[in-house]
Amino acid sequence: MALDLPTAFRIRDIRDESPTVRTFALDGAIQAEPGQFVMVWLPRVNEKPFSLVDDAPITLTIARVGPFTEAAHHLRVGDRLWLRGPYGRGFDRLARPAVLVAGGYGAAPLAFLARRLRAEGVQVSVALGAKRACDLVLMDRFRDAGCSVHPATEDGSLGHKGLATDVAARLLDANPDAALYACGPEAMLERLARLCSERGMPVQFSMERMMKCGLGVCGSCDHHGLLVCRDGPVFSADQVLGARENSPSPCGQQ
Amino acid sequence: MTAPDLSVSLCGVRLANPLVLASGILGTSAELLERVARCGAGAVTSKSCGPTPRTGHPNPTVLDWGHGLINAVGLSNPGADEEVRILRDAKARLAPLGVPLVASIFAETVQGFGEVARKVAEAAPDFIEVNISCPNVEAEFGRPFAADARDAAAVTAAVRRAVSLPIIVKLSPNVPDIAAIARAVEAEGADAIAAINTLGPGMVIDTDSGKPILANRTGGVSGPAIRPIAVRCVYDVSRAVRVPIIGIGGIMSGRDAVEMIMAGATAVGIGSAVYYRGPEVFAAVREELRGFMETHGYADISQMRGLAHGA
Ligand SMILES: Cc1cc2nc3c(=O)[nH]c(=O)nc-3n(C[C@H](O)[C@H](O)[C@H](O)COP(=O)(O)OP(=O)(O)OC[C@H]3O[C@@H](n4cnc5c(N)ncnc54)[C@H](O)[C@@H]3O)c2cc1C
Ligand SMILES: Cc1cc2nc3c(=O)[nH]c(=O)nc-3n(C[C@H](O)[C@H](O)[C@H](O)COP(=O)(O)O)c2cc1C
Ligand code: FES
Numbered sequence: 149m150a151l152d153l154p155t156a157f158r159i160r161d162i163r164d165e166s167p168t169v170r171t172f173a174l175d176g177a178i179q180a181e182p183g184q185f186v187m188v189w190l191p192r193v194n195e196k197p198f199s200l201v202d203d204a205p206i207t208l209t210i211a212r213v214g215p216f217t218e219a220a221h222h223l224r225v226g227d228r229l230w231l232r233g234p235y236g237r238g239f240d241r242l243a244r245p246a247v248l249v250a251g252g253y254g255a256a257p258l259a260f261l262a263r264r265l266r267a268e269g270v271q272v273s274v275a276l277g278a279k280r281a282c283d284l285v286l287m288d289r290f291r292d293a294g295c296s297v298h299p300a301t302e303d304g305s306l307g308h309k310g311l312a313t314d315v316a317a318r319l320l321d322a323n324p325d326a327a328l329y330a331c332g333p334e335a336m337l338e339r340l341a342r343l344c345s346e347r348g349m350p351v352q353f354s355m356e357r358m359m360k361c362g363l364g365v366c367g368s369c370d371h372h373g374l375l376v377c378r379d380g381p382v383f384s385a386d387q388v389l390g391a392r393e394n395s396p397s398p399c400g401q402q
Numbered sequence: 403m404t405a406p407d408l409s410v411s412l413c414g415v416r417l418a419n420p421l422v423l424a425s426g427i428l429g430t431s432a433e434l435l436e437r438v439a440r441c442g443a444g445a446v447t448s449k450s451c452g453p454t455p456r457t458g459h460p461n462p463t464v465l466d467w468g469h470g471l472i473n474a475v476g477l478s479n480p481g482a483d484e485e486v487r488i489l490r491d492a493k494a495r496l497a498p499l500g501v502p503l504v505a506s507i508f509a510e511t512v513q514g515f516g517e518v519a520r521k522v523a524e525a526a527p528d529f530i531e532v533n534i535s536c537p538n539v540e541a542e543f544g545r546p547f548a549a550d551a552r553d554a555a556a557v558t559a560a561v562r563r564a565v566s567l568p569i570i571v572k573l574s575p576n577v578p579d580i581a582a583i584a585r586a587v588e589a590e591g592a593d594a595i596a597a598i599n600t601l602g603p604g605m606v607i608d609t610d611s612g613k614p615i616l617a618n619r620t621g622g623v624s625g626p627a628i629r630p631i632a633v634r635c636v637y638d639v640s641r642a643v644r645v646p647i648i649g650i651g652g653i654m655s656g657r658d659a660v661e662m663i664m665a666g667a668t669a670v671g672i673g674s675a676v677y678y679r680g681p682e683v684f685a686a687v688r689e690e691l692r693g694f695m696e697t698h699g700y701a702d703i704s705q706m707r708g709l710a711h712g713a
Binding site (some may be wrong): 152153154156187189191192194195196228230232359360361362363364365366367368370372373375378391394 | 427429431436460468606615
């Protein structure tokens with residue numbers, strides 16, 4: 149069941165993940181694949197894309213970065229928000245051990261993925277990166293799903309002192325037949341793509357672009373001819389590199 | 403029987419098939435225009451560009467309301483200078499594919515249309531399409547130029563003076579007599595007419611909040627629901643003028659394209675169907691069109707054109 153028009157849900161639970169990130173559980177469910185996103189509407193404010201952290205109940209993790217997310221953080225339990233979707237292409241779940249790498253709120257789609265992978269009996273290791281220990285988000289969800297969680301903080305306040313990509317390199321060396329799934333800042337994704345191509349490992353990541361329609365018509369989420377809302381937001385590293393180097397784009401989902 | 407010939411000539415420019423990407427759908431970058439060309443379009447139209455950059459309206463801007471789309475994107479565009487760069491890049495990518503480029507423009511004033519046309523012509527597109535029919539900026543720009551025969555004529559004349567490229571003028575269905583507008587722009591030198599832009603404006607209200615959903619409150623209606631109106635508009639325009647018509651509005655299938663051609667269109671625009679069937683829609687509709695022609699024994703597009711006008 150996909151929602152074409154924004155549909156109202158009530159907030160059933162709110163949880164502070166960090167000083168700037170909050171998780172909202174809603175009073176309803178939709179059917180979605182990990183990596184898919186919804187367009188969240190607050191009347192008279194705006195409508196913006198957010199990854200699903202879970203589909204039953206619908207769960208969103210929202211980082212406060214500007215006017216819309218600020219308004220979302222003012223919502224209380226019992227308030228309503230509206231959403232349409234789910235949209236886009238999620239992660240292809242491969243039958244190999246999984247290494248998940250999350251930077252900041254990039255943990256959102258990966259928490260959903262981790263739960264599904266674990267339910268399918270896949271072994272999951274997670275490299276979770278943030279500036280400080282208090283900025284690490286959704287760590288409990290990964291733990292509760294049965295993942296081995298490896299935090300990395302830039303100030304060394306928890307786990308590895310440094311970047312999630314350092315931890316990822318170690319996890320990849322320890323699991324040579326693993327597949328990598330990532331979401332976070334693009335500099336992190338670039339670095340991971342390199343790590344994986346050196347090792348000949350499959351890698352998929354979820355990308356962000358400005359979105360208007362979410363429907364694959366307005367063109368605002370263009371990334372070198374790829375539509376992040378429709379062809380993505382999850383891409384293989386090869387797709388993104390291919391589009392950038394402008395190897396003639398095939399017609400459909402690239 | 404030999405294979406049907408799908409090619410058409412629009413103002414002397416050859417299109418390998420009559421299907422044209424409509425303005426505002428995926429026409430925001432050279433790479434996307436190239437992709438749609440590779441997907442089988444006979445020609446592609448860029449998103450309408452104005453004199454200066456505009457961010458457009460806040461979200462929500464586009465919705466699937468159940469029987470079509472409604473949009474108030476609000477003419478977001480990078481401005482004419484940046485657009486020239488995009489169009490040059492697009493032209494270079496399209497040339498080896500043999501797919502012509504239509505550059506769509508808009509402005510707030512008659513004089514502005516001439517200036518944007520002159521600027522955009524630097525990129526040497528194959529056509530300039532003059533969008534006088536966007537319903538989503540009325541609050542800012544006032545009534546669209548397409549609503550009045552004299553205004554429409556004045557814009558056409560200004561663009562005609564500015565450029566020697568073939569000019570397509572895009573009309574609005576939201577008028578009592580579209581044929582009169584078509585005659586007026588033909589008289590001022592329009593080389594072709596595109597019809598129709600979106601219908602309305604319309605409104606969709608969320609019944610939980612009691613608020614219109616689009617941030618602009620109203621938006622232009624497109625997609626399958628407007629096809630009968632688009633077909634009637636093209637039929638009326640083709641009785642009134644001799645210049646070729648790009649028939650646009652609700653085309654989803656080869657059968658729909660045939661219907662538009664029988665109403666009098668030389669080429670057929672596809673917009674919202676990209677949402678329903680993906681960018682692959684162009685090759686799919688092309689093959690459905692070919693199949694129809696084979697089944698019914700049509701050798702080329704001109705044999706079907708305007709059939710609805712017969713006795
Ligand atoms: C597919 C997808 C999934 C997303 N999932 C989540 C999620 O699970 N949790 C979450 O907190 N956020 C997510 N985002 C990002 C979220 O949509 C933006 O942070 C939000 O729109 C910001 O709105 P704002 O009005 O608060 O801030 P704005 O003032 O609009 O933005 C603040 C800053 O973020 C940048 N920005 C805004 N939107 C985007 C975007 N779409 N892509 C890249 N940069 C952007 C702006 O340029 C600006 O620098 C996702 C984005 C996409 C495209
Ligand atoms: C999201 C969206 C954006 C549009 N933007 C433009 C535009 O910038 N310029 C224009 O002339 N028409 C624009 N249109 C109108 C289309 O080009 C077309 O005339 C109309 O949608 C009817 O065709 P369709 O039913 O195939 O979509 C837009 C339509 C949509 C749906
Ligand atoms: S957001 Fe409109 S095409 Fe992707």
